[in-house]
Amino acid sequence: MFHDVRMRGFKERADVAEVQAWIDALAIATRTTSVGLDASHGRVLAEDLVSAVDVPSFARSAMDGWAVCSDDTLGASDTDPVLVKVIGTTLPGRPHEGEVHGGQAVRIMTGAPLPRGADAVLRAEDGEQREDELQVRATVPRGRHVGERGEDVKAGTPLLRAGRRLRPQDVGLASSVGCAQLTVHAQPVIEVIVTGDELLPAGSQPEGANITDANAPMLRALIARDGGRVETVAMLPDSEAVLRAALEESAADVVILTGGSSVGEEDHAPRLLHELGTLSFHGVAMRPAAPTGMGTIDERAVFLLPGNPVSCLSAYDFFAGRLVRRMAGRSPEWPYRSQHGRLTRKIASVLGRVDYVRVAVDGDAITPIMTRGASILSSTTESDGFVVVERDSEGHPEGTEVTAYLYDL
């Protein structure tokens, strides 16, 4: 049964953990896509990358110097050099084609293929060449400074596993095995709907009874950070008909709507979501962001975030972002670094409610910012991060060791 909260208030609020469990259990489309190497950094592999080739496909020198027969160098030293004859040069990409026999050597550069017959490399520092005569001044055992075929990668080896978020060196490795395209998780497509007759679009000068929207540009940045792609940002009036059409017609994977989710007369979104699909939650036991709601319309997840920008940020990070990250193939957990420290002031909370407390972090000292309210976005730009007070806690006295999550990535 639908409980219309408008002008009445919430009957009961869901637990944060319960809502997160619902998000984690949502059946999501696991779309994959193929991207070129240059677009692959930071994306998440959707299948194992297995090399089809040996890298390198030949034995090569690990140093600049001379390719030699190791037996020739036995006993050679600075004071007792051995003489051999240099019969050619092998360069990277330009191999010496002949064979090397005892008493012979070939100049070799790092990365060059070892000529047939040679089995070790004498470093440049350990020899001196005059004309075609080389003084060998060190003993090199068989295989010294030689990288065998496949020493970096052997054909058939799984190099990177599905689920891996690609690092710069992963991209380099994929290139080295001849892989030009990688199969990665597709970016979930997000539609952002901003409602509120008082709102002017981002970039406008605020004036009169109007304020300029902060949520759409903030959500755009959050969603991009989490691996999603914002396809459309719609700014809609507080009209039930307009909002209904937008929710029905969206082609996005996830709709994130801000404003119009609470108990006000113009808050149509929860009832519309109930009518068009399922309103799974409305009202969460947290502060700020208590009026958050969510559900599904067909295969589409719909998040109703409060219009107050601090609540919007908090509700995005707790809920919507969790799904975006998961659909992008990433860990659903916060992307924030965490840091331990001690509270310089107590935090008061209420049993049964999760609190999102903005804090200043200075070394080991964690100081709650006097919050002033969920509409004060500057409270999140003045703070370094946040501390979460769990539902089973009434808060923490001064001096408690807590974990702060840092906004600065």
Next chain:
Amino acid sequence: MFHDVRMRGFKERADVAEVQAWIDALAIATRTTSVGLDASHGRVLAEDLVSAVDVPSFARSAMDGWAVCSDDTLGASDTDPVLVKVIGTTLPGRPHEGEVHGGQAVRIMTGAPLPRGADAVLRAEDGEQREDELQVRATVPRGRHVGERGEDVKAGTPLLRAGRRLRPQDVGLASSVGCAQLTVHAQPVIEVIVTGDELLPAGSQPEGANITDANAPMLRALIARDGGRVETVAMLPDSEAVLRAALEESAADVVILTGGSSVGEEDHAPRLLHELGTLSFHGVAMRPAAPTGMGTIDERAVFLLPGNPVSCLSAYDFFAGRLVRRMAGRSPEWPYRSQHGRLTRKIASVLGRVDYVRVAVDGDAITPIMTRGASILSSTTESDGFVVVERDSEGHPEGTEVTAYLYDL
């Protein structure tokens, strides 16, 4: 005097710290650029952002309910309600234009301007309206649930300081003060030059005596991560004339060249840099990446990185990346998260040399990966990060507490 190291080896090697100090002292062009809000996330502010406006520019309600005169509500409670008359509605963006007198109230939604005459808001939960008659069931003091003009931002306030790397909420805040464009540090323009006759371009199948380049795609990702922009990637043969032309004609802020920097015959880059500008360092006391060189040509910084991909990664992170990050307005320090732990195996090093040791990290346990060599890029994809052994250390015994830098951001 120029010491030609080709086929001779390095006479002496510079200290890592000395080279880093040189990079930090390089005079760099501090170009700024203006970007729209949607492109500003992650960029670094080049000047303070000061608000020209109050946000909001009116007193507003923090709750849904009724705007009331607080004096009317004195003593009101659930069991002893007070009756007042509702004379209108004020909505966000659609204010009630009349004045509120004693005994009157106006329905109000969160974010709506408080009508003249009213001085407090009664929450929806604390009143019950039938027709135009409101039962006030709680006492609300003056100012309750009212956000004053400028409560979020006061005109003239510096909101964000120059040097700030913009977070999602910063972008939102900038929007809310009517700022459509932000002045940020320009991305340094980087040219990547890959040399090596054995190399095939990224995306090619390796074959014969050739290997496929790993460095250009890896450097592209590293440079993008650090806030730089790769304008061109040139793949050049081991030809002195071609390389000379490329170095002379580059229009980039920074040239990063890989390969051709060591003591091999075909390693022209150091002498060319000496001829065309200044070769400030060639040879660094570190492992891997000892053959790293760098200098300047006119205003341009030029880094000569070893062609071995592990050395290239290490030298980029120690040196070139430091400059890229600094030019982008960021901290020159590594962007990696660090983690403390204990070595499960000893690390051997040599006094006077910095070692970059790839490690596996499992909770508190840090295990050095048997390295095999600087050409083994898979050693950096198999490891979770690295440990640095400083120059004054001969290594660390098993059990030593060390700091690991994690590749996974």
